[in-house]
Amino acid sequence: MKFDSPLFDRIRVKPTEDRTRKPDEPCCQWKDCGNTATHRAPKGRTRENEYWRFCLEHVREYNSSYNYFSGMSEDAVLKYQKDAVTGHRPTWKMGTGNPQPGGGDFGPHAPHDPFNMFSEFGARGADTRTRARAEAQQQRTVRNAERKALHELGLEEGAGKAEIKARFKILVKRHHPDVNGGDKATEDKLREIIQAYNYLKSVGAC
Numbered sequence: 001m002k003f004d005s006p007l008f009d010r011i012r013v014k015p016t017e018d019r020t021r022k023p024d025e026p027c028c029q030w031k032d033c034g035n036t037a038t039h040r041a042p043k044g045r046t047r048e049n050e051y052w053r054f055c056l057e058h059v060r061e062y063n064s065s066y067n068y069f070s071g072m073s074e075d076a077v078l079k080y081q082k083d084a085v086t087g088h089r090p091t092w093k094m095g096t097g098n099p100q101p102g103g104g105d106f107g108p109h110a111p112h113d114p115f116n117m118f119s120e121f122g123a124r125g126a127d128t129r130t131r132a133r134a135e136a137q138q139q140r141t142v143r144n145a146e147r148k149a150l151h152e153l154g155l156e157e158g159a160g161k162a163e164i165k166a167r168f169k170i171l172v173k174r175h176h177p178d179v180n181g182g183d184k185a186t187e188d189k190l191r192e193i194i195q196a197y198n199y200l201k202s203v204g205a206c
Contacts, residue, residue, distance in 0.1 A: 041063065
């Protein structure tokens with residue numbers, strides 16, 4: 001509360017000063033109103049930071065009919081409201097910027113994208129790297145030992161990493177001695193499966 005408020009005069013024995021409007025105080029700018037201008041009101045969308053000066057009665061009347069979007073089409077109002085969400089700053093979808101040499105849309109420090117997350121958003125660089133890795137995997141020379149290891153796991157040549165890992169887990173559970181009552185035959189088979197899987201890991205097949 002301001003210390004020069006008229007409310008303080010109500011608890012005093014005698015008012016300390018005359019509270020009537022002084023000649024230097026602004027008048028209400030409403031037509032034919034001579035009251036003191038105690039409130040500000042914005043002049044409109046095209047006149048930012050400019051205000052009318054009104055008394056309490058007329059600022060209420062002005063505010064009741066004030067429309068910031070006056071004169072704008074419905075489409076223009078919707079666009080303004082949508083842009084207001086980001087503070088009227090430009091935005092763009094992930095991965096749709098100009099591609100940079102050496103790293104697609106991300107420049108030379110392009111992130112690893114094993115799940116194609118960026119390519120789903122339109123990142124050309126990420127999609128290119130994914131295809132390159134797939135082509136390199138297909139072009140990798142398959143040795144006889146690798147074919148034998150895949151055969152040990154019951155898989156065909158060209159099986160993917162996820163398929164090899166899934167098959168390995170199934171076979172380990174199936175041939176584990178605890179599941180087969182300590183049968184030596186399954187124990188030997190389990191050893192061969194583990195050796196085959198470790199070899200495939202060493203050559204980058206899984």
